[in-house]
Amino acid sequence: MEAIPISPESYKLGFIGAGKMAESIARGVVQSGVLPPQRISTAVHSNPNRRIAFESFGVGVRSNNSAVVEASDVVIFSVKPQVVKDVVLQLKPMLSEKKLLVSVAAGVKLKDLQEWAGHSRFIRVMPNTPSAIGEGATVMSLGGAATEEDGELISKLFGSVGKVWRADEKSFDGITGLSGSGPAYIFLAIEALADGGVAAGVPRELALGSSITNCSCIFHVLGAASMVTKSGKHPGQLKDDIASYYGTTIAGVHELEKGGLRGILMNAVVAAAKAKPRAVLELASSL
Numbered sequence: 190m191e192a193i194p195i196s197p198e199s200y201k202l203g204f205i206g207a208g209k210m211a212e213s214i215a216r217g218v219v220q221s222g223v224l225p226p227q228r229i230s231t232a233v234h235s236n237p238n239r240r241i242a243f244e245s246f247g248v249g250v251r252s253n254n255s256a257v258v259e260a261s262d263v264v265i266f267s268v269k270p271q272v273v274k275d276v277v278l279q280l281k282p283m284l285s286e287k288k289l290l291v292s293v294a295a296g297v298k299l300k301d302l303q304e305w306a307g308h309s310r311f312i313r314v315m316p317n318t319p320s321a322i323g324e325g326a327t328v329m330s331l332g333g334a335a336t337e338e339d340g341e342l343i344s345k346l347f348g349s350v351g352k353v354w355r356a357d358e359k360s361f362d363g364i365t366g367l368s369g370s371g372p373a374y375i376f377l378a379i380e381a382l383a384d385g386g387v388a389a390g391v392p393r394e395l396a397l398g399s400s401i402t403n404c405s406c407i408f409h410v411l412g413a414a415s416m417v418t419k420s421g422k423h424p425g426q427l428k429d430d431i432a433s434y435y436g437t438t439i440a441g442v443h444e445l446e447k448g449g450l451r452g453i454l455m456n457a458v459v460a461a462a463k464a465k466p467r468a469v470l471e472l473a474s475s476l
């Protein structure tokens with residue numbers, strides 16, 4: 190059966206799973222103006238605070254998952270990986286090929302998603318939480334029956350909250366370890382660098398205090414990231430530009446190298462890429 194085109198001007202978007210990732214995407218999409226909140230809905234499973242979070246930016250909260258699917262042309266599965274199979278199977282009678290299905294679940298393969306849904310108009314996406322402020326990184330891979338127009342629609346949706354790339358699904362574990370989980374490593378680094386500043390005599394408020402948006406640690410991290418994207422120079426070159434001979438920076442860089450920072454960061458990405466969410470382990474053991 191040929192997939193019925195979804196109108197970019199009027200389609201309705203539904204989230205199954207009203208958690209942190211769904212909120213980051215929905216919040217960013219509404220802020221960007223690509224979809225008005227009236228065209229987005231979700232349902233709250235157990236935590237009533239999630240209703241408040243979504244309603245705070247105008248997204249409607251329906252009574253249950255079925256009501257969300259019924260009202261939506263595009264359905265994003267944003268529950269934890271171990272819950273995806275159950276919700277897709279429960280909703281299967283309503284998931285006709287007229288609807289475009291999307292999953293953001295880490296580690297859950299298109300092959301399985303398509304089998305549970307009964308069709309392959311499915312797109313697997315790996316976003317990250319900076320989507321909430323329009324700075325997300327999203328990678329997507331199309332299932333068998335997803336059309337080029339479907340790909341463009343989802344690309345535009347996630348493009349409204351950051352940058353979007355397409356990749357072979359084979360790369361998805363690595364992409365999850367790098368860009369899905371990656372912001373957490375940087376948050377950790379920001380916190381640790383600020384603590385280093387405090388240890389070296391920088392007042393806490395100046396390093397990373399209660400008025401976080403105005404702290405020196407944030408500005409140097411933002412500045413460094415912007416230089417990588419805007420200068421066109423390799424980060425190694427930018428590092429060399431700061432590290433004067435006999436200078437202060439090279440003393441700090443020496444400590445980082447002695448502690449194995451590069452190896453530790455590489456190991457973190459590889460460990461996250463290899464980590465299998467419980468759903469995937471259960472799936473493998475049932476084969």
Ligand SMILES: NC(=O)C1=CN([C@@H]2O[C@H](COP(=O)(O)OP(=O)(O)OC[C@H]3O[C@@H](n4cnc5c(N)ncnc54)[C@H](O)[C@@H]3O)[C@@H](O)[C@H]2O)C=CC1
Pocket residue numbers: 205206207208209210211232233234235236239254267268269270272276293294295315316317318369370
């Ligand atoms: N948090 C992140 O940075 C990223 C998360 N993801 C993926 O996004 C998905 C969601 O992750 P988070 O938002 O972090 O988790 P979360 O725990 O914040 O959200 C999941 C939500 O699903 C709800 N839920 C549980 N069972 C349900 C059911 N049967 N029906 C409807 N809702 C149900 C929960 O109440 C919760 O609000 C996961 O599959 C994860 O792999 C992907 C990229 C980044």
Ligand SMILES: O=C(O)[C@@H]1CCC=N1
Pocket residue numbers: 295365369370466
């Ligand atoms: O930690 C997790 O499992 C999810 C997937 C990528 C980021 N958070």
